[in-house]
Amino acid sequence: MAKSDTHFNLCETVEERLENYILENHLTAGDRLPSERDLSERWGISRTIIRQVIKLMIANGILEQRVGSGTFLLKKKLCRNLQDMQSIVDTARQSGRSLETRVLYLGIIESNKQIMMRLQIPIGHRIYKLVRMRYLDGVPFSLETNYLNAAHLEGFDAHDYSRESLYRVFQECYNIVPDRGEETVGLTYITDEESQLLQVAPNTAAFYCSGVCTEPSGKPIDYFKLTTRPEFLSYTSLLRQQ
Numbered sequence: 001m002a003k004s005d006t007h008f009n010l011c012e013t014v015e016e017r018l019e020n021y022i023l024e025n026h027l028t029a030g031d032r033l034p035s036e037r038d039l040s041e042r043w044g045i046s047r048t049i050i051r052q053v054i055k056l057m058i059a060n061g062i063l064e065q066r067v068g069s070g071t072f073l074l075k076k077k078l079c080r081n082l083q084d085m086q087s088i089v090d091t092a093r094q095s096g097r098s099l100e101t102r103v104l105y106l107g108i109i110e111s112n113k114q115i116m117m118r119l120q121i122p123i124g125h126r127i128y129k130l131v132r133m134r135y136l137d138g139v140p141f142s143l144e145t146n147y148l149n150a151a152h153l154e155g156f157d158a159h160d161y162s163r164e165s166l167y168r169v170f171q172e173c174y175n176i177v178p179d180r181g182e183e184t185v186g187l188t189y190i191t192d193e194e195s196q197l198l199q200v201a202p203n204t205a206a207f208y209c210s211g212v213c214t215e216p217s218g219k220p221i222d223y224f225k226l227t228t229r230p231e232f233l234s235y236t237s238l239l240r241q242q
Contacts, residue, residue: 010049181213188227
């Protein structure tokens with residue numbers, strides 16, 4: 001067997017043992033795991049392998065390391081279905097998680113070329129820019145920006161979007177029905193400004209999602225951007241045979 005195969009099998013073995021240890025000891029979110037040294041001595045496997053597996057499980061959102069404290073079990077990630085329009089608030093609520101929203105900015109700006117193309121409006125047109133931070137169980141995890149045509153939203157800035165649903169305001173106050181949309185999901189790296197808001201190091205990898213929501217007629221009503229810490233969220237999509 002090649003050396004690389006042996007290394008891979010060892011990592012798989014350690015990951016399975018860690019998962020079994022979590023189950024057998026009924027560990028829940030926030031519980032501390034044994035140290036790398038303890039696990040190495042217990043299983044007779046090098047600390048290097050143990051460390052690599054722990055790093056992998058941290059990247060997958062299963063564990064987290066706290067400086068000076070050790071390695072702890074995280075809650076399961078939120079799972080977002082790319083084929084529905086369920087809000088992140090409802091997704092968190094269904095998972096039994098606490099989600100808080102804080103408005104960082106709400107004001108009028110002029111549309112640039114990118115916004116013009118997305119919202120199908122003239123360049124320089126007045127639009128609302130809404131920036132919100134989502135906190136999952138008290139931890140900042142998603143930075144969301146929405147761009148909206150101000151011409152159809154008189155009094156839009158009188159609402160409290162830390163408590164009110166943006167799309168519910170659309171329907172109840174303006175008779176605008178968000179019906180469908182398109183979004184693209186990729187990877188990005190946290191900027192210096194975002195790092196302070198999301199409380200992670202600059203250049204940390206993150207999910208980047210952008211898209212447009214439309215009315216039934218196809219008219220764009222919302223151009224949105226989200227930067228999300230991947231240890232808290234995963235994306236899924238249902239495949240169907242045509």
